[in-house]
Amino acid sequence: MKEVLVVEWRKSSYSGDGNNGNCVEIAFAGPEVAVRDSKNPRPQLAFPAQAWKRFVRR
Template identity: 50%
Template sequence: MTKWRKSSYSGGVNDEACVELARLGQGVGVRDSKDPNGPHLDLGSRAFGGLVARIRRGELDL
């Protein structure tokens, strides 16, 4: 069973940008916490690290 956890940067139940993360074998799963039965992204560890770095640098329009 996959154990998902809400990002510490999510603002609460009414936050429009809530994500959950889970360890998946060699990488990380990312999903919308408002749609836990919906699709999720499977990212390798390196790709996930790159995504986090780009978010921190403000390179993405979130």
């Protein structure tokens, strides 16, 4: 049986109020960071946490 992980999705404060639906959301999911589009929450992308850290430093 596959384990289901419940995560808290977050979006940048630069996204505004989010009413226009143009937001990227992230969630910290164990050793990975999940990324999704707020107006279409499926599918999601998952990246190793270390790769995400390198990406946001650029």
